[in-house]
Amino acid sequence: MLNIILFGPPGSGKGTQSEKLIHQFGLTHVSTGDLLRSEKAKKTELGLLAKKFIEQGHLVPDEVVIGMIRNKLRGNLSGPGYIFDGFPRTVVQAKELDELMTELDTEITIVVSLDVDESELVKRLLKRGETSGRIDDNEETVRTRLEVYNLETSPVAKYYALQDKLSVVDGHGTVDEIFERICIAVSDKLNQKVI
Numbered sequence: 001m002l003n004i005i006l007f008g009p010p011g012s013g014k015g016t017q018s019e020k021l022i023h024q025f026g027l028t029h030v031s032t033g034d035l036l037r038s039e040k041a042k043k044t045e046l047g048l049l050a051k052k053f054i055e056q057g058h059l060v061p062d063e064v065v066i067g068m069i070r071n072k073l074r075g076n077l078s079g080p081g082y083i084f085d086g087f088p089r090t091v092v093q094a095k096e097l098d099e100l101m102t103e104l105d106t107e108i109t110i111v112v113s114l115d116v117d118e119s120e121l122v123k124r125l126l127k128r129g130e131t132s133g134r135i136d137d138n139e140e141t142v143r144t145r146l147e148v149y150n151l152e153t154s155p156v157a158k159y160y161a162l163q164d165k166l167s168v169v170d171g172h173g174t175v176d177e178i179f180e181r182i183c184i185a186v187s188d189k190l191n192q193k194v195i
């Protein structure tokens with residue numbers, strides 16, 4: 001199986017590039033952001049809990065997100081592989097995902113980390129906020145999300161670097177240029193595994 005984690009700060013292009021990767025490799029999309037927003041829209045207990053964290057720019061508690069991922073993947077592993085978009089966001093989540101992959105007799109193939117300057121991230125998210133209706137795409141919340149990323153999420157990169165799975169990709173440029181860089185990184189990793 002080909003299991004890709006798309007990693008990076010808010011606004012780095014994870015959702016955008018996921019769509020292209022799904023199309024290219026036939027992968028199943030697992031976006032914790034989308035799953036949480038869907039729970040929120042349905043006003044489930046989980047969604048109501050997640051709402052206040054999302055709106056303040058904080059991470060939803062690990063146990064909630066992990067439970068949601070387990071439900072999504074358990075007994076449902078099929079097809080050529082998965083793309084994890086916005087998950088894991090803490091080292092605790094990364095360890096849980098490794099365990100889950102082992103239980104399902106597979107593993108993470110590559111972690112693609114999208115590297116984008118903070119000023120560009122803010123610009124992209126505020127632009128999205130003009131039309132997305134996402135309540136967390138305003139200046140104050142975006143700043144909080146970036147702080148949370150630097151403190152709680154960025155250590156996940158080191159966790160995967162130690163497993164030799166991290167590949168940093170320049171996230172500036174057009175969507176197609178970035179996609180081409182990601183495809184090269186994935187193909188390099190697959191060749192490395194064959195050798």
Ligand code: B4P
Pocket residue numbers: 008009010011012013014015016017032033034036053054055057058059060061065085086087088089093124125127128136145171172173174175178
């Ligand atoms: P997410 O939905 O994952 O939000 P995100 O990080 O902002 O999305 P993404 O990074 O995919 O945005 P994209 O670049 O595609 O999470 C939202 C919230 O849910 C979190 O803050 C947290 O509260 C909660 N949450 C989610 N997962 C969690 C977890 N695992 N644990 C705990 N809490 C969790 O898009 C940004 C914009 O840039 C778009 O408008 C796009 O069109 C544009 N763009 C993309 N590429 C571009 C390019 N090359 N040039 C110009 N613009 C570009």
